[in-house]
Amino acid sequence: MPLTVSDVLQVPALAVGRPVVRAGRAGLGTEVRWVHVSEQRRPAGTLSGGDLVLSIGAAIADPATDHADYLAELRDAGAVALVVELGQHLTTLPSTLVQAARRLRFPLVELRDTVRFIEVTEVVHARLLNDQYTRLQFTQTVTETFRSLLVAAAGVDEVVERAARLLGAPVVLEDLAHRAIGFAGEPARSLLRDWGARSRQAHATAPGTGTGWPEVPVGPPGERWGRLVVPRRVTDPGRASLVLRQAGETVTVLTRIAAATPATALEPQGRLLADLLDGRAGDDDERARAQALGFDPTGPFLVLVATTAAPGDRVVRDAVGDLRLSALVGVLRPGRVGVVVSGADAETPAHLRAHLDHDRVPVLATAARVAPTFDRLPGLLIEALRAADVALAFPQPGAFVWRPRDLGARGLAADLGDDRRLAGYVDDQLGPLLGMAAPRREPLLATLRAYLDSGGRMTGFAERIGVGRATAYGRLEKLAGVLDRDLTDPYQRTSIHLALLAYDGGRAQDGGATRPTAARSPASRSSP
Numbered sequence: 001m002p003l004t005v006s007d008v009l010q011v012p013a014l015a016v017g018r019p020v021v022r023a024g025r026a027g028l029g030t031e032v033r034w035v036h037v038s039e040q041r042r043p044a045g046t047l048s049g050g051d052l053v054l055s056i057g058a059a060i061a062d063p064a065t066d067h068a069d070y071l072a073e074l075r076d077a078g079a080v081a082l083v084v085e086l087g088q089h090l091t092t093l094p095s096t097l098v099q100a101a102r103r104l105r106f107p108l109v110e111l112r113d114t115v116r117f118i119e120v121t122e123v124v125h126a127r128l129l130n131d132q133y134t135r136l137q138f139t140q141t142v143t144e145t146f147r148s149l150l151v152a153a154a155g156v157d158e159v160v161e162r163a164a165r166l167l168g169a170p171v172v173l174e175d176l177a178h179r180a181i182g183f184a185g186e187p188a189r190s191l192l193r194d195w196g197a198r199s200r201q202a203h204a205t206a207p208g209t210g211t212g213w214p215e216v217p218v219g220p221p222g223e224r225w226g227r228l229v230v231p232r233r234v235t236d237p238g239r240a241s242l243v244l245r246q247a248g249e250t251v252t253v254l255t256r257i258a259a260a261t262p263a264t265a266l267e268p269q270g271r272l273l274a275d276l277l278d279g280r281a282g283d284d285d286e287r288a289r290a291q292a293l294g295f296d297p298t299g300p301f302l303v304l305v306a307t308t309a310a311p312g313d314r315v316v317r318d319a320v321g322d323l324r325l326s327a328l329v330g331v332l333r334p335g336r337v338g339v340v341v342s343g344a345d346a347e348t349p350a351h352l353r354a355h356l357d358h359d360r361v362p363v364l365a366t367a368a369r370v371a372p373t374f375d376r377l378p379g380l381l382i383e384a385l386r387a388a389d390v391a392l393a394f395p396q397p398g399a400f401v402w403r404p405r406d407l408g409a410r411g412l413a414a415d416l417g418d419d420r421r422l423a424g425y426v427d428d429q430l431g432p433l434l435g436m437a438a439p440r441r442e443p444l445l446a447t448l449r450a451y452l453d454s455g456g457r458m459t460g461f462a463e464r465i466g467v468g469r470a471t472a473y474g475r476l477e478k479l480a481g482v483l484d485r486d487l488t489d490p491y492q493r494t495s496i497h498l499a500l501l502a503y504d505g506g507r508a509q510d511g512g513a514t515r516p517t518a519a520r521s522p523a524s525r526s527s528p
Helices: 005-009 067-077 095-104 117-151 156-167 195-203 237-257 262-277 284-292 313-322 348-355 374-393 408-416 420-434 438-453 458-465 469-483 490-509
Strands: 019-023 034-037 051-055 079-085 108-111 171-175 180-184 215-218 226-229 301-307 327-333 336-342 363-366
Touching: 005 079, 019 095, 034 117, 051 117, 067 079, 067 095, 095 108, 117 156, 117 237, 156 171, 156 180, 156 237, 156 262, 171 195, 171 237, 180 262, 180 284, 195 226, 195 284, 215 237, 226 237, 262 284, 262 327, 262 336, 262 374, 284 374, 301 348, 301 374, 313 327, 313 336, 313 348, 336 374, 348 363, 363 374, 420 438, 420 469, 420 490, 438 458, 438 469, 438 490, 458 469
Parallel strands: 034 051, 051 079, 079 108
Antiparallel strands: 019 108, 171 180, 171 226, 215 226, 301 336, 301 363, 327 336
């Protein structure tokens, strides 16, 4: 913290002189860089700037001294205050001196008792030198901190966190629309309350004037996309400026390396959705974070999950932007992008479908119902995420938008997962086929899928496999013989279909690998 005129007046070696401020009280907060004892009538050239001048009044008592010129020269030479000891040359300060100091708003202080100036200079200079050394150490710490973050390619959040820790104050990273895309140092519920309005008001006010906040721009020159701010008054603006400047430069370089844009705003949206998925929506912090990102947390909300090839979040975000939806969009986990839309209607999923590339986004899953309030989002995100997982594991030709009710037997198979009873059931129903070598097994599996997907209708089955009905009957007979099942029987066909769904779902979750199974003889199985 810089040493001010007021601080020097409280130094015990000077305070014993009973200092009285006669003029320039508003300047007592000015930083003092040195203490200089001077009796010269022409001080110009003897001061270095930021000097507090101590005097016993010899130059002031000289009849040849013009008090107004004397004070003006002191000020112009860089002096920040004049402290005059009464007694040896003056019993009181001349009124012309006091009036001149008041006109110049220059701090003028009289000492009513004798003071040992040498002790004052020793104490103050020692403190100043110690402060300078401390500042130098702090500067080195700041430089090394952000250099290490840059070398480690740290995340933007970590940069903001370190800046807040160095300053011992909250720090917020916002975009040019005053949306808080990163913060540290205080809970969101207090720090980000009504963020947009507060930020705009502070940004319109010069820093240091009472309502302005210390801030630095973020982004390359000419391409500024955000700001780092300390949302409060600070006691040491120089310290805040140093940390914010280096933090801002680090964020700029890191986002440049990652080819990121100001819409790194997507990153905090993803973190917020991930936190909601963890069930922390009851905390007012999440509401404040959502509102600070420009999202209305009052609802109602439509919850969706899109499956993508990473990094596929941009294609989803672009579609949301094309539709001008008010939404949070973010990666919940690799290949799964969550979307929470405020004020959506029943047609929103269909509109999104029309704006999404189905090759890059094969599935769009929705929760069963809208969330009337913010605290209902965690359960619906889990529901939509499950629907997306099942839909991707059990693909259905032509299906794109999935709701929980669409999962049916696929959902049941997914819920059972690796349950040994399900694995046993699959082996019971499909064992002879799955025990074949891949060159024979895969064509037969494809034929079985085509038959089951056609609902047992021979015309549809023949069309699916691209053969005539007579050939289709032959293929079906071959399958029935391998499986030892009557595939025309609806109950047996349903049993086989459920086993095939479970098998395909397990293989999809294993990345397409075929699960080993033991081949069984027809005699070892019984009809369902």
